[in-house]
Amino acid sequence: MPELPEVETIRSQLAPGLAGRVVKHVTITDERLTRPEPPDAIAGALKGERIADVRRRGKYLIFRLESGRHLLVHLRMTGGFAHPAVDEDTDPHRRATITLDDGSDIAYRDVRRFGTWLLLEPGELEDYLAARIGGEPLERSFTTAAFAKALAGRRTPVKAALLDQKAVAGVGNIYADEALWRAQIHPRRATRTLGMPEVARLRDAVRWALRRGIARQGATLRDYRGANGARGRMQSAFRVYGRAGEPCDRCGTPIEKIRVAGRGTWFCPHCQPFDRERRES
DNA sequence: CTTTTTCCCTGGACGC
């Protein structure tokens, strides 16, 4: 499930080979991909565009085009790129192909077809993103004060707040659990009951979790691959995610799995107590 | 306004 570290890994691997290249041809074989626009319209519009660079905001990949337009790609659950492309004949999940002026192909793959491509006209990007996602957690502007403001007044469990892209951009189910473990906060704690020290710990913990993920080139549970085809290595470094019954790395207590905000949630019941007495002891 | 629920998809795991 591509979250910020997985998207950033793909971005960093794609960018060197794409910057400055011209799109010679685009084939889109999944009707869903560009909805509501027809695939042929998007494919035709991309043809002849020169790619300035590849950027990322939250979980969005942004292909910045020299015309001022942007191709905004969201990988959702199982989307991904391969450059150079893997063999199409042996890949049932190829949904699109971008051919560049150096003769190479970029393959877009997506098992579950939740991913989306959106072509934005010049000037549209900022408003589009501002309406959907909040602060970039690894940037300097993501201060404790800014995070506290984004969390203020929320009545949801803190785990739900972390998953809300308007509160902080790029955190998904894996890194939310890892961050809450690091910050020693119970995932069901009501967001508005968090004190400033806890918000500060959580802010640092989110950055810690995401940086670890990037350093290990993301987590491969099943489908995720980098643009170079490599698996991530983060899955073998999880502190809690997917580790029900295994001992906590900090205290040895067995990790528990519960459901929060409709998502599988793993935490350490000793290190992340819910009630205040145990929290302060 | 905020919060919750439903839906979109495929395929792997599991029970019988």
Next chain:
DNA sequence: TGCGTCCAGGGAAAAA
């Protein structure tokens, strides 16, 4: 071997 059922989950949209 072959079904049927459940589950994974990001985010848009609808419902509450």
